[in-house]
Amino acid sequence: MTPTSRQIALLKAAVFVLALVPLAQMVYLTLAGALVEPLQYITRATGDWTLYFLCITLAVTPLRRLSKWNWLLKLRRMLGLYAFFYGLLHFTTFLWFDHFFDVAEMLKDVAKRPFILVGFIAFVLLIPLAATSTNGMIKRLGGKNWQWLHRLIYVIAPLGVLHFWWMKAAKNDLAQPALFTALVAILLLMRVWWARQKAKAPARA
Ligand code: HEM
Numbered sequence: 001m002t003p004t005s006r007q008i009a010l011l012k013a014a015v016f017v018l019a020l021v022p023l024a025q026m027v028y029l030t031l032a033g034a035l036v037e038p039l040q041y042i043t044r045a046t047g048d049w050t051l052y053f054l055c056i057t058l059a060v061t062p063l064r065r066l067s068k069w070n071w072l073l074k075l076r077r078m079l080g081l082y083a084f085f086y087g088l089l090h091f092t093t094f095l096w097f098d099h100f101f102d103v104a105e106m107l108k109d110v111a112k113r114p115f116i117l118v119g120f121i122a123f124v125l126l127i128p129l130a131a132t133s134t135n136g137m138i139k140r141l142g143g144k145n146w147q148w149l150h151r152l153i154y155v156i157a158p159l160g161v162l163h164f165w166w167m168k169a170a171k172n173d174l175a176q177p178a179l180f181t182a183l184v185a186i187l188l189l190m191r192v193w194w195a196r197q198k199a200k201a202p203a204r205a
Contacts, residue, residue, distance in 0.1 A: 046090035053083035115166035122159035
């Protein structure tokens with residue numbers, strides 16, 4: 001079944017609103033004074049949601065291929081932009097509320113917790129993807145170049161997982177990072193497998 005353009009528009013609106021629920025929850029809990037350590041909670045929640053949206057965005061193509069629901073592609077740009085949005089909130093929390101833009105303090109923190117640098121690299125790599133997400137930029141870059149650039153997500157997601165893994169390794173709490181490592185590995189390996197099948201196809205014909 002292919003949804004009508006009206007149904008797609010409704011679905012997009014629903015996803016747009018749902019993706020803001022974690023932010024609304026963070027704002028509510030902070031303003032209600034319900035958090036014992038608001039800074040830590042917000043840093044972690046925004047980090048978690050950045051990783052969730054990266055994984056959800058990476059899952060769109062495999063899900064589309066397996067289900068043949070091509071309309072799923074229409075949600076991909078928004079999901080990717082939400083990964084950037086929560087990444088920006090996560091970075092801003094670190095920069096502003098944790099370190100008050102004090103570069104020396106930030107560098108000291110990075111020296112103490114090098115996993116932050118990995119997160120920073122992942123975030124910097126997300127910027128060109130967000131900046132080129134418009135139809136105008138796809139036209140300007142050309143489809144092929146745009147596609148190549150957006151393959152950066154294959155580097156960004158593993159870096160995000162490494163950042164998470166490294167942080168949790170210090171606490172000997174690797175259950176969740178292991179789960180995300182497996183998820184990202186499966187989502188990437190499915191692409192490798194499909195690419196190899198495609199490369200083999202003409203030889204078989
Ligand atoms: C794509 C980029 C990023 C992803 C996917 C990401 C993801 C995460 C995740 C999942 C956590 C753990 C949350 C938890 O414990 O539940 C985390 C923690 C953290 N991240 Fe990131 N992050 C990214 C970028 C950054 C950047 C740019 C910075 C700062 C420059 C940063 C600084 C931190 C810090 C300081 C923590 C530890 C918070 C604590 O100890 O309470 N991250 N991040």
